[in-house]
Every structure is written in structure tokens, then in C-alpha cells.
Amino acid sequence: xxxxxxxxxxxxxxxxxxxxxxxxxxxxxxxxxxxxxxxxxxxxxxxxxxxxxxxxxxxxxxxxxxxxxxxxxxxxxxxxxxxxxxxxxxxxxxxxxxxxxxxxxxxxxxxxxxxxxxxxxxxxxxxxxxxxxxxxxxxxxxxxxxxxxxxxxxxxxxxxxxxxxxxxxxxxxxxxxxxxxxxxxxxxxxxxxxxxxxxxxxxxxxxxxxxxxxxxxxxxxxxxxxxxxxxxxxxxxxxxxxxxxxxxxxxxxxxxxxxxxxxxxxxxxxxxxxxxxxxxxxxxxxxxxxxxxxxxxxxxxxxxxxxxxxxxxxxxxxxxxxxxxxxxxxxxxxxxxxxx
Amino acid sequence: xxxxxxxxxxxxxxxxxxxxxxxxxxxxxxxxxxxxxxxxxxxxxxxxxxxxxxxxxxxxxxxxxxxxxxxxxxxxxxxxxxxxxxxxxxxxxxxxxxxxxxxxxxxxxxxxxxxxxxxxxxxxxxxxxxxxxxxxxxxxxxxxxxxxxxxxxxxxxxxxxxxxxxxxxxxxxxxxxxxxxxxxxxxxxxxxxxxxxxxxxxxxxxxxxxxxxxxxxxxxxxxxxxxxxxxxxxxxxxxxxxxxxxxxxxxxxxxxxxxxxxxxxxxxxxxxxxxxxxxxxxxxxxxxxxxxxxxxxxxxxxxxxxxxxxxxxxxxxxxxxxxxxxxxxxxxxxxxxxxx
DNA sequence: TTGTATGCGTTATCAG
DNA sequence: CTGATAACGCATACAA
Numbered sequence: 257x258x259x260x261x262x263x264x265x266x267x268x269x270x271x272x273x274x275x276x277x278x279x280x281x282x283x284x285x286x287x288x289x290x291x292x293x294x295x296x297x298x299x300x301x302x303x304x305x306x307x308x309x310x311x312x313x314x315x316x317x318x319x320x321x322x323x324x325x326x327x328x329x330x331x332x333x334x335x336x337x338x339x340x341x342x343x344x345x346x347x348x349x350x351x352x353x354x355x356x357x358x359x360x361x362x363x364x365x366x367x368x369x370x371x372x373x374x375x376x377x378x379x380x381x382x383x384x385x386x387x388x389x390x391x392x393x394x395x396x397x398x399x400x401x402x403x404x405x406x407x408x409x410x411x412x413x414x415x416x417x418x419x420x421x422x423x424x425x426x427x428x429x430x431x432x433x434x435x436x437x438x439x440x441x442x443x444x445x446x447x448x449x450x451x452x453x454x455x456x457x458x459x460x461x462x463x464x465x466x467x468x469x470x471x472x473x474x475x476x477x478x479x480x481x482x483x484x485x486x487x488x489x490x491x492x493x494x495x496x497x498x499x500x501x502x503x504x505x506x507x508x509x510x511x512x513x514x515x516x517x518x519x520x521x522x523x524x525x526x527x528x529x530x531x532x533x534x535x536x537x538x539x540x541x542x543x544x545x546x547x548x549x550x551x552x553x554x555x556x557x558x559x560x561x562x563x564x565x566x567x568x569x570x571x572x573x574x575x576x577x578x579x580x581x582x583x584x585x586x587x588x589x590x591x592x593x594x595x596x
Numbered sequence: 597x598x599x600x601x602x603x604x605x606x607x608x609x610x611x612x613x614x615x616x617x618x619x620x621x622x623x624x625x626x627x628x629x630x631x632x633x634x635x636x637x638x639x640x641x642x643x644x645x646x647x648x649x650x651x652x653x654x655x656x657x658x659x660x661x662x663x664x665x666x667x668x669x670x671x672x673x674x675x676x677x678x679x680x681x682x683x684x685x686x687x688x689x690x691x692x693x694x695x696x697x698x699x700x701x702x703x704x705x706x707x708x709x710x711x712x713x714x715x716x717x718x719x720x721x722x723x724x725x726x727x728x729x730x731x732x733x734x735x736x737x738x739x740x741x742x743x744x745x746x747x748x749x750x751x752x753x754x755x756x757x758x759x760x761x762x763x764x765x766x767x768x769x770x771x772x773x774x775x776x777x778x779x780x781x782x783x784x785x786x787x788x789x790x791x792x793x794x795x796x797x798x799x800x801x802x803x804x805x806x807x808x809x810x811x812x813x814x815x816x817x818x819x820x821x822x823x824x825x826x827x828x829x830x831x832x833x834x835x836x837x838x839x840x841x842x843x844x845x846x847x848x849x850x851x852x853x854x855x856x857x858x859x860x861x862x863x864x865x866x867x868x869x870x871x872x873x874x875x876x877x878x879x880x881x882x883x884x885x886x887x888x889x890x891x892x893x894x895x896x897x898x899x900x901x902x903x904x905x906x907x908x909x910x911x912x913x914x915x916x917x918x919x920x921x922x923x924x925x926x927x928x929x930x931x932x933x934x935x936x
Numbered sequence: 937t938t939g940t941a942t943g944c945g946t947t948a949t950c951a952g
Numbered sequence: 953c954t955g956a957t958a959a960c961g962c963a964t965a966c967a968a
Contacts, residue, residue, distance in 0.1 A: 260945055271955045284953060303710045307650040308945030311960045332672035339693040351689040353679040370643045509879055536876050539820060539849055600961055611939045616963060648961030651944045
């Protein structure tokens, strides 16, 4: 049996209260007794029971991290960022991977982290209002990545800005016939990012006086395969685009694969730009919109720390900048546009 | 304040013991009272306090997952596999990312999951004997991926077999001058996988009667960049290899990049084979040795369930098969070998 | 089948 | 600065 606080108290010849204080570094303990307690604890290789401690103090020392896909590059990167900061403050991560729709349902039905965590970090999950309320009912600070939820701390990138930059980059290169490979627009859970990026695409084209052509929007549903087939569809148009903006790098990868399989090259035949700066983007020399991924995780964790320490009363919102990363898949338009 | 078991007991007009039994589905409760209890709990939106429950029962409902890098494809994939199985059994994942050496040290110094978890899953972490003992002292079932630890459950692939298959594939294609890009051999923590794969490479060459040439072994230290420079070194040899086995797909990616930047092609100029079947391997058409990644996570989780349920007394070991996945980067040797 | 009573290991509130 | 003691919320052995 592991030693308990009582054993330590006996050995140090003090009360359990004093042991508790000494071990937690509270101020009102004389150096002499603190020494004695620490030694006794050491000798018994004592460690506090988190459960008992939580039960008595109300704090759990754990932060729940809820996300849709642990196994995707973006999310695993964010988790790593969160971990860095939380670990340094002795907070543990309780992971909830809600990729599967049924798991998602079950999660909100049973609320397994009720009373389990001191705070919550939610990554890019579209939440119904009922679900938001359910989370709020946990009465712990919540930091959200992506979607904004009232009363929550918030970190995100400016998707409209990033997407606009991407499309403008293509326009600046002389392209006028610009396609977009969109993704996850039809997902029943209603992720908002795809919508925002698509809207920016349309807006920038309109601002540039380029007429809207629905054929140039190829829905892809995320994923490499989907990006590939979307690109194939664009290329089969009577008047195919000279440049393509893919909503995510993943889809851009698929687009590039289609190009190379058809014997076409980027940017000579078609310029391609993605979004995310996925780790593979550099490998494939893909021009893209970069966002600091792990850093967003660190920011979320920092917000949690602020909330927990009471350093900041009001939840803050921080928008991190994206940046255009020009690599080899975008170039000047060489084909002329058709007559309007 | 959240409702406690006492509130439920009062409302259902039974004792707290009965509430506890009814809620956990224990057999010796009449249907009528169970109904009443469930209803009362529902009306009060009651949920048990995990801390109190743990304290009283000794079980925590959590499994610790300790790994070196959450943000790498391989590990995030394994975690997803683990999550699938554990989640289905209402076990939570407590994540410990020990990538940083200092974090690693601190982890073993403080053993933060002592009393926190019912079981432990360790992914590919090379452990000193002291560290193994420290984990064993937690007195919970442990499942280990990769390295074998006495007394622990165990899942792994046959690295020697896989690497041998890779090298034999090249030999069968007529290659005799075969290089290897090795990785992480010098890591102070002493991962064993690199050593095993390298050993297999040497053994197979010897068996084929191909003389050993140390120049053909290019240390790369994992990572795309390292793979790229390792390949550059191999190509700069007076008598460069006609085929290269990269210890991991990541390093193979770097090798491919070097080739394409130098205007060379795979397999026409140099055949390249990797190991892992990383998600990007298909995209780059890389021939590789595939291993079921998420599945290994599921197996680990299943072992933990077996251990926890007492279904199996003795820890089991399972070795999952690898498979040669032939894609486009390996082909018949066209260049003749030099005179021995 | 149900209730009673005790223990689980701390923290925190008082009093000293 | 230190000690006694009441929570904390539940599980379980035992009794009924």
C-alpha cells in the first residue's frame, strides 16, 4: 500500500494539516518543520492521491481537450502546442476525440468530463446551441479554436483574410480564370471555415471585376482523393481554369497529383495554391497560406492558465495572422482569358 | 451546486447505497426502485463525481498514454486507434507527450500518473531499467508498443522482417549497389528500431553475397531534411548506389526531393523504398513497407481491456505483420555494378 | 432486496 | 506557526 498523508505526519511528528501545507509550499510553515516533512515524505516515497486532493479542494489538475480528429496533422500539431504549455504548469490533458458522429452524440449525452476537468479546450468543433450550453453548464473556463462561442476564450485565424490573400495572389499573377476546390461544405455538422473561405473567394473575384462562374467551384469534401477528383472535374471544363485555389493543402495535394498524372505541370499549365502550410506542402513545393498551428495551441493553453489563475477576468479573443508562402506551384498566367 | 448522491437518494426515497447500486446496474435491485432512482437522477441531472467514486472504489476510469511525439503522423494515428477502443469502453485517455528530454526526466522524477490511471500504454519509448521499474511500481497493467518490457503486454511489428523484405525487394530487382539512409542511431535515448532495421539491411546484403560498404550507409537522424542531405551524400559517392532503402518514409521523402532537385528520377536513376506507409507515401507514389498503424493502437487498448477485466492472466505479445507495398519508386536495375 | 455505517486521502476552517 | 476536525461524494462490507 502506498503511504498516505497520515504516515508522513506520524513520521515527521506533525499533524496532517501541517504536512499538507508544507508539501504544497504554503507560506505559514516554519522552515524547520517543512524540512522535516519533506524528508519524511521522501523517505516514504509519498505522493498525494489526486482523487482525494480533488475531492477536498475541488480542483482536478486536468484540462479536457475536445477535438474532431487526433490523427490529422493540424490537430495533432495543436495538441502538441497545448501540451507544451499545460505540462509546464503541471496540468494534465484529458483527450476526447469526437471524430465519429456517434461518439460525438454520446459525448454530449453523457458529458463524461463533468467534474473531471478544471477547464476545457475545444478545437474547431461546430457546436449546436444546445451543445454550447451543455459545455457552459460545466462551469469551467472554456477556450475555443476556430468558431466563436459567447463567454468563451477564443483563438482563431482570419480565414477571410487568408483566403482573400490567396485569391489576390493569383489575380496579381495575371490569372482571371480562377477555380476553387471547396471542402466539407455539405458536412451536416456545419463547419464554418469552408464557407468563409469560399465567400472570400467569391468576394475577391467580384472586386476584381471577374464574373462569377459556378462551374469553377468544385466541391471536394476534404481529403486528398476528393481534391484529386475535384481537380479532374475542373480540367474537364470546356474552358478550364488557369489557376486553382484549394481550400486546404490536403486538397491541393490531390489536385497536384491529378495534374501530374495527366501530364500537366504546376505552375506552367495550372497554378495551384493551398491553405494551411501542411508539413507536406514544403515537400511538394506548394504555394500556400500559412498559419501558425502549434502556436495556436499554446495560445489556447495560455488563455486557460489566465482564466484559472484569475489573471484576466474577461475572456479574451486573439486572432493570429496568416501569411502568404510563395513556393513553386504558382506562376504568371500565360494563357489568355476567353472573351467575356 | 451539482446534485450529489444524497439528493438523488432523498428524491427517490431510498438509501444512497441503493442509488449507487441502481445507477451502476448492479443485479440486486428491484426493477421498480431502479426505475425510481433513474428518474430521480435524471430529474436532478445527476452525475457521479469521478473523484469520490475513485477514492471509494480505487478505480479511476483513466488510462495513461505516454509517447514521444503526439504531433507525428505515426503516433497520432496510434492514439486514434487507442481512443476508438477505450472510448467504447468508457475509459478516458490521459495524454503524456514526452518529446522533450527535460519533460521526460521530469515525468519520471515526479511520476505524475501515480494513482491517476488504471492502466498505462507506452508508445515506442526506450526506457532505462530504472524507468521501467518506476512504471512497474505503479502496479497497473502496462501495454508497450515497440520495445519489449518484461511483465508488460506487448504489440509490435517485426522490424527485422520488414527491413529484410525491403532490401530483398531491391535485390530481386537486380540491384547490387544498395544504399541505406539510417536514422536516429545516435539518439542518446537509444531507440532500438533504427538498429534493428540497419542490422537487417546488412544481413540481407551479406546473405546475397554483396560486400559490405560503409560508405553506402548514410546516417540521417529522421526528418525530411536529414533524409534529403543523406541522399545527397550517397549521390556524391564515386560509385553511387542504384537503389536506396530509407529507414522511414519521412526520410525517403527527403531522398525523393533531393533526386528531383538534382534532375534525377525514381526509379529510372535510383530506386527508393521506405518504411511505414506514411499517408504521404501514396501521394508520392513511394514503394514502402506498410504496417497497420491505427490497428496497433487498437490492439494495445484491447490488451489493456483484457488486463483490466482479468480476462487474461498473463500478458500477451502480439506481432503484427508488415507488407511490401510496391508503388512507383522502385524498378529494375539498369546500371551495371562495378567489378568487385 | 434494501439500509447502515465506515473508509477512501486530502483540504480547509477554525481554534489555539 | 500548528493541531483538531469537519467536509468532499461515493462504494462496500455487513446487517437486516
